[in-house]
Each structure stands twice: as structure tokens, then as C-alpha cells.
Amino acid sequence: MVRTSAAEVSARDRILEAAEELFARRGYAGVGISEIAETVGLSKSSLFHHFRTKAQLHAATVERILSEIDLQLTRSLAQGGSATERLDRWVDLLIDLLARTPAHARVLLRALFEDEELAGDIDERREADDATRRILQQVSNVLRDGMAQGEIRAANIPHTLQSLIGIVVYHFASGDFGDEIVGASIFDPREVERRKREVKAFLHHGLVVSKS
Amino acid sequence: MVRTSAAEVSARDRILEAAEELFARRGYAGVGISEIAETVGLSKSSLFHHFRTKAQLHAATVERILSEIDLQLTRSLAQGGSATERLDRWVDLLIDLLARTPAHARVLLRALFEDEELAGDIDERREADDATRRILQQVSNVLRDGMAQGEIRAANIPHTLQSLIGIVVYHFASGDFGDEIVGASIFDPREVERRKREVKAFLHHGLVVSKS
DNA sequence: GTCTATAAACAGATAGAC
DNA sequence: GTCTATCTGTTTATAGAC
Numbered sequence: 001m002v003r004t005s006a007a008e009v010s011a012r013d014r015i016l017e018a019a020e021e022l023f024a025r026r027g028y029a030g031v032g033i034s035e036i037a038e039t040v041g042l043s044k045s046s047l048f049h050h051f052r053t054k055a056q057l058h059a060a061t062v063e064r065i066l067s068e069i070d071l072q073l074t075r076s077l078a079q080g081g082s083a084t085e086r087l088d089r090w091v092d093l094l095i096d097l098l099a100r101t102p103a104h105a106r107v108l109l110r111a112l113f114e115d116e117e118l119a120g121d122i123d124e125r126r127e128a129d130d131a132t133r134r135i136l137q138q139v140s141n142v143l144r145d146g147m148a149q150g151e152i153r154a155a156n157i158p159h160t161l162q163s164l165i166g167i168v169v170y171h172f173a174s175g176d177f178g179d180e181i182v183g184a185s186i187f188d189p190r191e192v193e194r195r196k197r198e199v200k201a202f203l204h205h206g207l208v209v210s211k212s
Numbered sequence: 213m214v215r216t217s218a219a220e221v222s223a224r225d226r227i228l229e230a231a232e233e234l235f236a237r238r239g240y241a242g243v244g245i246s247e248i249a250e251t252v253g254l255s256k257s258s259l260f261h262h263f264r265t266k267a268q269l270h271a272a273t274v275e276r277i278l279s280e281i282d283l284q285l286t287r288s289l290a291q292g293g294s295a296t297e298r299l300d301r302w303v304d305l306l307i308d309l310l311a312r313t314p315a316h317a318r319v320l321l322r323a324l325f326e327d328e329e330l331a332g333d334i335d336e337r338r339e340a341d342d343a344t345r346r347i348l349q350q351v352s353n354v355l356r357d358g359m360a361q362g363e364i365r366a367a368n369i370p371h372t373l374q375s376l377i378g379i380v381v382y383h384f385a386s387g388d389f390g391d392e393i394v395g396a397s398i399f400d401p402r403e404v405e406r407r408k409r410e411v412k413a414f415l416h417h418g419l420v421v422s423k424s
Numbered sequence: 425g426t427c428t429a430t431a432a433a434c435a436g437a438t439a440g441a442c
Numbered sequence: 443g444t445c446t447a448t449c450t451g452t453t454t455a456t457a458g459a460c
Contacts, residue, residue: 029242046426112389158394159410166378177324182370198371206418258444
């Protein structure tokens, strides 16, 4: 990987930033290479110098997001604490990461749906899959630990993972629809803080008031 | 609206079925009119006889799904019961509806993300929006009733709606990724039943074991 | 590393015959 | 209601100069 020497952002990174924004808004098939090139201020052909195909550019975009999230979550979970504390911290941090860059959640969810048309064996895709596995393995470990300690209810772990993804990632990918439901921008700092509180309260108490 | 006289499915409906399947797999921009036409066994031009534009065909596809879901959920909620009972029934039925037709959840979630490129004022889109509003209003009412009765915890209703959508709809839209997480097809009847149990347990108890 | 020019395929949509 | 033929613009990708 070639790095530019100084503080200036490399052409490669500027392409990836523009691509993320556009892929988030219109998906893989909805964005043309020429449109990304225009946004960056390069010609179409220059993009093909940095990325062999459109599919590889997309895979690199997804990989960049997942690697960053994996890095930060790993660092946070390493700080220790009870399973409940780690789970709460995981939720807070993931929400912060997805709220800071609105394009993240959308690109990630869309990438899930677009797995069929992005099937080829691209290095970046394999790295993205690895990052995904690491992220999921770490939450699984927290849940398993919590269950062993009696801190966390004995739920089915895979289905719990799916619920956590649905609750956190879907919300920040829901765009105008989400805005309309909550009556404000889902990325408004006040609404982000509210989301953290509501998600954690959901995890701690569920919705239904216990009769016991 | 023109209806064929007998049991045979109209060309319009055959187009909508093929369109749903394809839009679910590759999204709005990823599917060509000619591909849909080929699947149905008609020429490209024949599709333009039934639907003025590609955007209208897509809107009609989404509208058909939402109207069916709205109809069934309305019927179910009308059967009465406590707020908790109605909420549980709502979850069970929505999961059944999304599990019965794998394309449904994907088309719906993708439509959320593709709101930008489908902005025009199409009749079918307005009807789809109305159905969505009715569906959400009905769950909101259940939640509000339950809170008034002390059956349901005093949570923020919009954020709770988002969580419910994330937990139920995302799961059935997650495709191969979801399959890999749960270690089986998410549409396998056993896994669907498990999803119902896990979601309801989540709603009733949360994840964390209460210390009180 | 960036460019212009171009290839070859495909998109959505329309005209008009039957 | 379905068809063939066609228009116009756009797509990904490549060749080759600088």
C-alpha cells in the first residue's frame, strides 16, 4: 500500500470518501464510476488506476468502515469490566461511531443486501468479512461471559446478535424514514443520546413490565 | 383497475411478482426492465403498457406488500386482548408474513434506503406511505395503551418503533449474512419459530437479568 | 498518476404495426 | 395487449499519449 508522505489526503482516500457517500445514498448499482470521479475531481480513467474494478472500489469502501469499527470496539472491550458494563459500552461506542459518519450504517446494511452482485473473490472483501467476524465474535464472547456469570439472560446468541444489529445499525441507516418517525434528524446529537439511553433501557428491562 | 375474469393471474400481477423477486435481490437500480420482462415472458414494451415508468412499477411492488401487511395486522389487532397480548400477536403475525415470502422484508428495507431516487409523486407511492403510517400508528396505539395500563414500560414510542422494525424486519432481510449467523436458513420453519420466541422473550425480559 | 478517446454493451422509454 | 424496431443516453472498462 502506497502512502503519501505528508498530511495531505491521498487520491485513493479521497476516492474512498466520495464513494462511501455516494454508495450510501444510492447503493452499488445506483452509482456510476464517472459520478464518483466527478465528485473527487478526477477523470473516470484515473479511478481505474487506483481500483481495478467498480466491485473492488466498493469492497474497499466497506472494508475501511469495518476495520475502523473493529479497531475501536476491540480497544473499548479490552478495558474490562463486567459483561453488562462491556455490553453497555459496546452499544454506546457503536452508536457513536455510526452517528459520527451518517454514511457508515447505510453502506454496511446495503452491503449485506448486495452480497449477490458482489460475489467475486476480492482481497478487500475477504478482509471485510474477517473484520465482521471479529466484531461479532467479540460481542458473542461478552454475551457468553454474562450468561455464565448469571448477569445476562440465557438467550440464543445468534438471534441476539441479529437483534442487536437490527436495533443499532438499522436505526442509523433508516434515513428520512427514521427522521420522520422520531420527529427530528436521527443524527441530531440530542437524538443520538436518546437512542443510547433507549437501547440500553431496552436491553436492561425489555418492553413489558414484569409481573413477578 | 382492470381485473381478469377467472382464476388465472393477470399479466400485471405476474409482472409484480417477478419484479418483487428481482428488486429484493438486486435493488431498484440493479434490475433492468428487460430482465423483468424476460422473467415474465413478455417484451420490454409490454411492461411499459402496464406501468408508465420503472419507478411506478417499483412503487406498485412496494405498495402491494405494505397493503397486504396492513390488512392482516389490522385484522389481528381488532381481535382485542391486553396490550401485551396484542403486541405479542403483532410480532408473531409480522414474522409469519415476512417469513412466508422471503422477498418482502428485503424489498421493504431497500425501499427505505432508496427513497432518494424514488422521490417523484407517484400514486402507488402515496398509497404505500399511507399503509406504512397505518401500520405504525396501530403499534403506537398498542404501546400507548399498554403504558397507560402499566403493562408496558414507559419507553420513548418512536425509538421503540425503530427497535421493533430493526428486530423484526432487518432479520428477515439479512439473507446469506443472517443465515451464516444463525447457522441455518433464517426462513427454515424451525428458525422462524425460534425467532418468534426469542423476540418475544427479548420484549418481555430484555437481555440483562434484573438485580432487584 | 492523470489525461483524451473510444469500444461494446445496456439502460429507460417511445412509435407504430397487428 | 403484445409485438419489433428504434432513439438517446449511460454504463464499465481499455488503449495509449503525456
